[in-house]
Each structure stands twice: as C-alpha cells, then as structure tokens.
Amino acid sequence: MNAADKSIVPLTSGKDALQENEKKWGSDLVKAGWTLVPNTIFMRQRALGLNSLDINILLILLSHWWTADKLPFPSKKTIAEAIGCDPSTVRRRIQAMEAGGFLKRIERRVEKDRNKTNQYDFSGLIRAVTPYAKEELQAREQTRKEQAERVKRIGKPRLKAVSELG
Numbered sequence: 353m354n355a356a357d358k359s360i361v362p363l364t365s366g367k368d369a370l371q372e373n374e375k376k377w378g379s380d381l382v383k384a385g386w387t388l389v390p391n392t393i394f395m396r397q398r399a400l401g402l403n404s405l406d407i408n409i410l411l412i413l414l415s416h417w418w419t420a421d422k423l424p425f426p427s428k429k430t431i432a433e434a435i436g437c438d439p440s441t442v443r444r445r446i447q448a449m450e451a452g453g454f455l456k457r458i459e460r461r462v463e464k465d466r467n468k469t470n471q472y473d474f475s476g477l478i479r480a481v482t483p484y485a486k487e488e489l490q491a492r493e494q495t496r497k498e499q500a501e502r503v504k505r506i507g508k509p510r511l512k513a514v515s516e517l518g
Contacts, residue, residue: 423471
C-alpha cells in the first residue's frame, strides 16, 4: 500500500464524517466552515498547468460553493484579501484559468451598465481532473490485484509454534 492509499478513509455517514473531522481539526475549526476539495486537484496541479496561486484562488472560490446548483460569486477583492495579493493579479489568474478551460465566468447583470460579482462554473476543472482521478483509481485497483495475486501465490503467512525451552 503506498502513501496515497493510506490516506484513503472509507466513506462514512455525514454525522460520522463530521465527528472524524472534529477529531482531526477540533470543533471550532469545523464549525467555522470547511471545504471539500478532491485530492486529485492538488496532486495533479502541475500536470494540469496550475500554479500555487491558481490553487489558492480555486480554494477561495470553492469555499463559497455550498451546493451543486448554486455557483459561487465572491469578488476578486475578497479573493485577493484572503490570499494577500492584488485584485488585478486575481483577475489575470482567473482569466488564465478561464482560457485554460478550468473556469467559466458568468456575468450577473443588474442594469445595463452595472454588474454584480461574477459567478464561477467549475465544470471545465471537473472535466480536466476526472481522467487523472480515473487513472489513480485504476492504479489502486492494479495494486490491489497484485497484492491479492502475491498472497495467492505465496500463501498467507503461517505461524509456527515455538516449543517450550526447558
């Protein structure tokens, strides 16, 4: 079993998962809010062409995405303040992620010449990351099969009785 396999926790019910997270992080941190982000996004960021600033921006955006049907809409200023950079840097990185197909900005118009903050659609990111997740799942399955075959071939370890020394 490799290091990545050891970090896999079987799915548990919502309440059990929440209690486990409280054990890890403490109840105050969990109650203050948490965000579920697939590991593949972090582990394959280089392959995706995302840098650490992109990941930080994605984390802030994803922390505002509470339900699948309600896209997040934090301002670039909010994102910039959270990660300590200029809003223009956030704007450029979001444009780059949009050009890369990871994000889609959706304008929210109020009047002819006024906009609310953009909503952000992550369907492109999900499409881009999914093949890497499938690759990881296939690798885990292959490892599981190899381990099972090894046990079958060699046999389970046998315990030997130790005679009393006398």
